[in-house]
Amino acid sequence: MKRSPKLTKQKIVEAAVELFDSQGFDGTTVRQIACKAGVNVALIAYYFKNKKGLLEYVMVEYYEALFRKLDGCRHDTEWESLYDLLRHMLESLVRFQSEFYQVTRLIHRELSVESMLGREIMSTYLAKLKHYFAAVIEEGVEEGEFPPLQVEGVVIQLMAITSFPYTYPQIIREVFYLEPLDEQFVEQMVHYTYDFLHHMMTPLNTFR
Amino acid sequence: MKRSPKLTKQKIVEAAVELFDSQGFDGTTVRQIACKAGVNVALIAYYFKNKKGLLEYVMVEYYEALFRKLDGCRHDTEWESLYDLLRHMLESLVRFQSEFYQVTRLIHRELSVESMLGREIMSTYLAKLKHYFAAVIEEGVEEGEFPPLQVEGVVIQLMAITSFPYTYPQIIREVFYLEPLDEQFVEQMVHYTYDFLHHMMTPLNTFR
DNA sequence: GTCTATATATTGATAGAC
DNA sequence: GTCTATCAATATATAGAC
Structure with a gap:
């Protein structure tokens, strides 16, 4: 058949x-x-070809789709400030990770083992992801829209906050009794991220 | 022999x-x-007994040591406010994760696979860890030292921020070109965490 | 406590018929 | 494109000598 x-x-x-x-x-x-x-x-x-090739296919497909979505933020949607754009991008990232939660978790896990494939994914896709966000923040700082801030530090923390619930959904479920895939939780996550960003943009903070 | x-x-x-x-x-x-x-x-x-028993031994040993250290914050060191205690505990957590970075990473990775052992570790040790921090924050809110805030949300983000560099040290190395085990980086991490906490404690924020 | 030797099962990958 | 059959390698775990 x-x-x-x-x-x-x-x-x-x-x-x-x-x-x-x-x-x-x-x-x-x-x-x-x-x-x-x-x-x-x-x-x-x-x-x-083999089992590893299957993993690679899944990973590449995921990141290609993610960057298509992030590129959409830049070009498709209308944004009136870099702060606004940054928020759009972060919301897109959170929603993408939530939508493809299985691949999100498996990629992050395999990224944490020492392997050729992991190194390749990092040097191409994660470096690109970092650059997408860092570029917008740097632009905002240069144009005076954002206060001076340590761009890399902000990006690291944004990555940490946005990825945690989708790399450890069972922690969210079994320790906090929340459902990470609920729209309600996703909105909460987006809210957290916005808040974090808002704090970073508040000049009076001691964040260096 | x-x-x-x-x-x-x-x-x-x-x-x-x-x-x-x-x-x-x-x-x-x-x-x-x-x-x-x-x-x-x-x-x-x-x-x-077997390979799994070896993994379990490593995990249990790690968390027992972590809680001994966190208990030390409560009792040994002098702290003049709950905010101060919280900072001590967070710094201890960060430094512990940095010191035992290998076990930190392997535990977090294995926690992300669906298994009996993972569930047990979460329901005992991670629930306990959450409680350690949540209890201090709740006490601070009740006593009026802290503004009203969503305790669970704060704890989730504290976990996310403090664990990220030690679960994905290669991202820190190969994407941000920083060395997560350097004392300099650890201090930076502690600083980030303090800043985050400081923001959360600032009543004018929109964090709910 | 430490070792050798081995039982038993399962793995990823492929050759070749259809 | 899909299948069966199979290879060769490797896995964990254990029985029993020392």
């Missing part, structure tokens, strides 16, 4: 995302993926 | 920490651990 190639490939990706997310990359076998996807094991090698 | 049991056990733990940290739990074999520790493979089962 032949199947549409597009469908088979997609089913493998979906199964892999689910299993990599819940069990980790090394904790997942190609057989489990094939079984969950309802396809033959050999098809993983056919479409993705 | 007989060896001191204390030494052998410790050598296994040290090797395991290093390998679990860099390669992940599932990515590490008991043979690698035994080899790195310079002991026989069978001794892992002798001392820790």
Whole structure:
């Protein structure tokens, strides 16, 4: 029985995302993926060369989609200040991470193990992500819209705040009894981020 | 050739920490651990029952030490306000995570995979950690030292900010070109955390 | 406490029929 | 594109000598 190639490939990706997310990359076998996807094991090698190739495909797809969305903030939406743009971008980031929460978690986890692939992802996509936000902040500082602030420090903390609930959703669930995927929580998260930003932009602070 | 049991056990733990940290739990074999520790493979089962038991031992040891240190903030050091105590506790947390950076990273990573052990660690130690900080903040709010604020939200963000550099040290290194284990960086981190706290305590903010 | 030797299972990947 | 069958490597865990 032949199947549409597009469908088979997609089913493998979906199964892999689910299993990599819940069990980790090394904790997942190609057989489990094939079984969950309802396809033959050999098809993983056919479409993705090997298990690592499948992981790489998922990671690249995720970041390409993220940057398409962030580019949309720059060009599509109307923003009347850099502060406004920054808020748009941060909200987009939070919502993207929430929407693709499984890939978000699995990427961050695999990023934390020492590997070639992790290093490549960091040097390309994470460096780009940092630059997207740092550039806007730097521009705001230069134009006098923002007070002088340590750009890198702000970006690190923005990354920390926005990623935490989606890399450790179980902590949010089992320690704080909140549901990180609820729209209510997402709005709360966006609010937190806005507040943090607002504080950073308040000149009277001692933040250096 | 007989060896001191204390030494052998410790050598296994040290090797395991290093390998679990860099390669992940599932990515590490008991043979690698035994080899790195310079002991026989069978001794892992002798001392820790199995690989999972070794991981559990490392995690429990880490959190027990952390809480001993945090308890020290409450009782040993002199603090003249709850704000002061909170700062002491946060600095202790940051420095502890920096000192045992390998275990910090491996625990956070393994916490992000769906497992019985992870759930147990969360429901005991992370819940306790949350309570340690939440209790001080709540006390401060009740006594009027702090303005009214959403305690849980503050704790989530404190956890996010303080843990990020030690769960993703490679991001700090390869994207921001900073060394997360330098005393200079640690001081910067403590400073960030203090600043965040200071902002939260400033009543004029819109943080709810 | 420490070792060797081994049982048992499972892994990722592929060759080749269809 | 999809399948079966299988290879070769590696995994954890343990039994039993020392």
